[in-house]
Amino acid sequence: MLKNLKEWFSNYVAKFYRLLGxxxxxxxxxxxxxxxVCQxxxxxxxxxxxxxxxLYLAEISALFHDVGRFMQWYKYKTFQDSKSENHALLGLKELEKHQVLFSLSQKEQRLICTAIQYHNVFKIPEMEDPQAKLLTQILRDADKLDILRVFMDYNKIKQEPSLEWDLPQTPGYSKEIISDLYQKRISSHENLKNGNDFKLMLLxxxxxINFAYTREQILKRGFIQKICKSLPQCKEIQEIEEYLLQYLRVPV
Ligand SMILES: [Fe+2]
Known part of the structure; x- marks a missing residue:
């Protein structure tokens, strides 16, 4: 079953290579x-x-979590949802249109669609079904771990502005995001003024993060240190780095 779903995904992506090169x-x-993200x-x-x-459901949710990204890029030439449409919902529409999940049970379909729908929301809503909640939390953590990997390669960011939403590469950063960090608040996407703000938002x-394993991996892979190194080198950023590392090291 998983094999068929993976095959569908790869054929679906191949269609976009044919269209776009x-x-x-x-x-x-x-x-x-x-x-x-599947891994x-x-x-x-x-x-x-x-x-x-x-595990099977977690892998299928990961396989299809960003399926809307391909159509989003094809139609709008942006990955910014606010300038196009919500890519999670677009993905669900594509899955429905192509009847991709039809061979799974109703319950399985519901769990997978819930995880996809909420993988990119600011905050997960209250969920009564513990399985749906667990699957959504796993997908969100796995997604974040890999997005951090993608953004680690700053050369790529410079070459490909779509990755950071065409934000200007101006010096400095917004103090509001620093204050969000100290208040353990996630900055909203609308406040970002330049590439540095984007990096602070990633921080x-x-x-x-929902699980200890993910926190450990963020530390182990040096994401915080690498992002901070690419920001303006000043005391404020050094302090933020220490603060975040400390936060991640203390078990919740
Ligand atoms: Fe996504």
Whole structure:
């Protein structure tokens, strides 16, 4: 079953390569991201001692979580939802249109669609079904881990402005985001003024991590240090770095 779903996904992506050009940068970016999120979700799931059935659902949610990105890029040439449409909902429409999940049980479909729908919301709403909540939390953590990987390569950011939403590469950063960080608040996307603000927003994500494994991986992979190194070198950023590392090291 999983094999068929993976095959559908790869054929679906191939369609966009045909339309936009073989190895089209932004399509490749989201294709690779998808496979990485699948791996991250499985790794995370294993540490949580999920059953095989739960792991299977976690992998399918990861496989389709950004399926809307391909149509979004094709139609609007942007990955910014506010300038196009919500890519999670667009993805659900595509899955429905192509009847991708029809061979799964109603319950499985509902769990997967819930995780996809809420993978990119600011805050997960209250969920009564613990399985839906768990799957959504796993997907969000796995997604963040891989988005941080993508953004680590700052050369890529410079070459490809769509990655950071065409924000200008101006010096300095917004003090409001620093204050959000100290208040353990996630900055909203509307407040970002330049590339540095975008990086600070990525740092805010540490406050929206659900599992100890993810925190450990953020530390182990040096994401915080690398992002801070690419920001203006000043005392304020050094202090933020220390503060965030400290936050991640203390178990919740
Ligand atoms: Fe997404």
């Amino acid at each position: 073989e190895r089209h940068y932004n399509i490749r970016l989201k294709e690779q991201h998808t496979y990485k 991250e979700a499985i790794e995370l799931g294993k540490t949580l001692k999920l059953t095989n059935q739960e 805010c994500w540490v406050f929206d």
